[in-house]
Amino acid sequence: MAGCCAPGADIAPAGRPAGEEVRLASRALSETLMQTDLSVPAAHCGACIRAIEKALLALPGVEAARLNLSTRRVAVQWRKDGPVPPFFDALARAGYDATLYTHDQSDDDPEFGRLLRATAVAGFAAMNIMLLSVSVWSGADAETRHAFHLVSALLALPAVAYSGRVFFASAWSALKARRTNMDVPISVGILLTLALSLHDTFRNEPHAYFDAVVSLTFFLLIGRTLDHMMRRKARTAIVGLARIMPRGAVTVSADGARDYKEVRAIVPGETLLVAPGERIPLDSIVMQGSGELDTQLVTGEAVPVIVARGDKVSAGMLNLNASLSLRAERSAEDSFLSEMMRMMEAAEAGRSRYRRIADRAASLYSPVIHTLALAAFIGWMAATGDWHRALTVAVSVLIITCPCALGLAVPMVQVMAARRLFEHGIALKEGGALERLAEIDTAVFDKTGTLTLGDLRVAASTVPKHVLAAAAALAARSRHPAARAITRLDPAGEDLPVEDFAEQPGLGIEGRIGGALYRLGRPSWACAETTAASERSMSALSRDGVPLGTFSFTDTPRADAKGAVRALLGRGIAVEIVSGDGARTVAAAAHHLGIETCRAAMLPADKVARLEELRRQGRTVLMVGDGLNDAPALAAAHVSMAPGSAAEVGRNAADMVFFTGALSAVPVALATAQRAAVLVRQNLTMTVAYNIAVLPLALAGYVTPLVAAIAMSSSSILVVANALRLRGGERTLTPTELRAPKLAEVTS
Amino acid sequence: MSYLVWLIPVAILMGITALVAFLWSLRDGQYEDLDGAAARILVDEDRPIREQNA
Structure with a gap:
């Protein structure tokens, strides 16, 4: 590798x-x-x-x-x-x-095509109708005006029927569930305006609002399409990551015939062969062979576990150096992996349903404008007795307070934020996650694979320089994490020929280089004498039984882990570690990173319980984790992130996935989310203020289609322009946050 | 007035043509790989049209 x-x-x-x-x-x-x-x-x-x-x-x-x-x-x-x-x-x-x-997965995305087609149709209708409307506004005579209104009606009707379905369907399903969402006021506005305009056209009245209806649909569809594009991009990026769990395994039947079967097709009792470098496909028992398994994805332990005949192994463990023959104990549906899936579903069901800001705003906003419109109708009816006039005023209230800007206010900011995150190598699965991320006050990290790479690194070595190449040559032939760490010390080692290479599971590796027998592994085995007590984290090198020196190892911290933790603490976020690894290693990592709270030897259920406990204390928690054992916790947390190296289940459970190896992605995402939250609030405030300012005009009956068109477009432009400011903030954020941790990493 | 009877349908027809062209290109998959299309113009080898059609 x-x-x-x-x-x-x-x-x-x-x-x-x-x-x-x-x-x-x-x-x-x-x-x-x-x-x-x-x-x-x-x-x-x-x-x-x-x-x-x-x-x-x-x-x-x-x-x-x-x-x-x-x-x-x-x-x-x-x-x-x-x-x-x-x-x-x-x-x-x-x-x-x-x-x-x-x-x-549901790979072809019919929804996206539908949105694009709807936008295209609405855009076509909006442009043509606007063209006709401009000539009406510039003073066409009554006959031409009538003809133009008729043509506009002919264009608007099919366009709204086709493109408006997106909103009508969503509004209908919300109403059926006795809720309101953004689409309810939109649909009511569109339908009422269209109906009134049709009526006026046939009665040859001077004003018709076809242009308002169709351009409203067009603008809103642009927001929708952008939102969808963002999610699609994130999904494409995530789906493209390496598959970690095996798709199938080689089975051996009673008569010795070998066959490659899909995981689901394997029944308990079958014999499986797992070669070195492959992952265990199903929970099973070792029948033959012994060696070391990397279990960090399953339990969070960084140090490989030695297994031999009769030991139980779980799906997802990586076979480092043994040729194992296993007996499947459980089918794919009952494996460890599926147990995690069930826990994830349970955790997700327990999580309080988050309602997006736009929908919360709409639930406050739509009753108000609907009441206002109704009040305007009743008021004008009482004052003039002219129902047509009263209805026109009511409709113009709906148009002028139209949630057009509101509908763009949130998605525009989130699309910009998602784009910025993507530039930093973070895929955001949906806009709601951004809103939730901005609310967090606690960050919970898994250790192995998240704060650390799960890879070992040589911390100190007493091996003289001239034999390093020999050690690296031996190590290059093994998959053991400790051996991989030694290989990296001297890249020239790979080209050195090694004869009689052998790997002794649990002990070490040996081979002849230039005639001498080198051994690399446990000090007691390599040097035939017991030395230090802490030999688990040590390897010794010997030549013909003569000790040459030792290597000691530590977990490799993920790039920028320290800086990321410091940046989070600096933002007033409480940080803690929840790991499945042993107490000593977790405490060491916590100490190294400056984290005070840490919990070790946590089972997946314990992690979920800990998150639940934090939630009861009124905390909103960000969970960052990668292993199979983190998946339920990722689903249970208020919002979650996973590195690109995470197991598929974890990647699917997390709201965000970061591809850069550096953990600085977490503070970057947080900063972006918080800035986006500020801009969303600004946008909403601006829209509401704008509406309040123009509302008196509408109530007084001064809103002609021309005024409506100008008001609508200008408020939308304002909101979009404000969302674009998210890019401008970039320079003030990155340099300090990215550079400082790197310096710290170098000096530490 | 009479000229409008011709001009408006012509204008709308042109709009519809553009819309249909867009929808066709969408269905044809021309928006599937925008990044690739930009790069391919430099990469694709020049071949005589006759050979391409054959």
Whole structure:
């Protein structure tokens, strides 16, 4: 796994999918062709397109390959009858890491197409009607005006019927549930105005509001479409991340035949083979073989666990160095993973339903304007007795206080914020998460994989420099985290030839270099003598039994972890660690990062319970975690974040996923969310103030279609312009927050 | 007035043409990969039209 140190490469080096797995994930295009979709997250330019497509087309059996640069996915068509072409090796040779992409989720997005078409139709109608309206406003004679109103009506009716469905459907479902949302006042406004304008057109009255109705629909649809685009982009980015849980496993039947089966198809009692570097697919018992498992995704422990015949292993553990033969104990539905899913659902159900700001505003706002409109109608009716005049005034009140700006006020800010977060490598799944993030007062971190990379790092070594290469050469041949740490000390080691290499699970590795037998591992084994007591976190190197020195290890803290914690504390956020790892390591990490509250040896249920306890104390909590064991907690927290290296379940449960390796993503997201919250509040205040200012005009009956059009567009422009200020704030935020922690990291 | 009878339908028809063109391009997948399209113009090799059609 050399060369995965590209900036931002945060994805754990997992085993490449086997040929059978690729076949399982592909779909048949025709009798002879199969199509496989691969995610290539590193593709970013025209040269990448060329390199990737060329590398794939050069493979035997590949008929076509086309890279989509927007989704960073390449679709490869290959001949069914041949073997599966080695896509991953070819791409790796070209310099790209790829992962299999499956169309398992609701992948084609019909909603987005519908929104775009609705926006296009509304835009077309709005422009044409506005054109006709301008000539009416500039003083067309009665006959021409009537004709223009008729044409406008002909354009507006189908356009509203087609494009307005988005709002009507949502308003209807809200009303059915006896709630109001943003779409209720919008729908009422649109329908009433349209009805009155139609009536006036047939009676040949001077004013019709078709332009207001259609441009209102158009503006609102723009806001909706942008909002949807933001979520789609985040989803594409998240789905493209490496798959961590295995899709299937090699099973051995009673007569010794091997078969690659999908995880779901494996029943308890079957024998599975798990090669080094693969993850355990199902909860099972070890039948044969012994070795070390990396359990950090499951339990949060950073140090590998030694297993032998008869031990139980959970789905999601990574097999480091053993060839294991397992007996499946539970089916996929009852595995550890599914247990986490159930806990997640329970946690989500218990979480108080958050209502978005726009909907909360609407629930206050719509009764007020509807009452006002009604009062205007009754007032004018009583004063003049002319019902048509009274209705016109009531409708103009609805139009002028139209939630158009309100409908844009929130999504515009959130779209801008999401874009900024994306530039910082953070994918935001929905705007509501941003509102919730701005409210937090406590941040709870998982340790392994979140505050630390779960990777070990050599803290100190007494090994003389000239034999480092030998140690690195041995270590390069092992997947053990300690060995990987030693490999990084001397990159030249990889090229050194090693003979008779052997890995002794739980003890260490040995091999001959230049005729001498080197051993690297437990001091008691490598040097045949007991030395220090704390030998769990130490490795010794010996040549022909003569000790050469020792290495000691620590957890690698995630880049900027210290700075991120300090930035959060600086913002008055309480920080604590909730980890599944042992008390000593957790305390050490907490001390290193300057965190006072920490809890160790927490089971997934304990983590949820802790969040529940905090919630009862009136805290709003941000949870940051990556493991399978964090998934229920991520779902239970007020808002949650996960690193891109997290297990799929965690990524799906979290509201935000950050791809940069650095933990500074957390304070950056928080700063952006808080700034967005300020802008949203400003926008809402501005809209309300604006409405209050023009309301007397409407109540007095002075609002003609021309005034309505001007008022509506100017308030929308104001709100959008204010949302754009989110970009301007960028410079004041980043340099201090990003640079300072890096300096601290260097000096520590 | 009489000229409006011609001009307004012509204007609207032009608008509809543009709308249909947009909807067609949407369905045709021309908005699927905007970043890629921008880069491909530099990458794609020039080939004679006749060979492309063949």
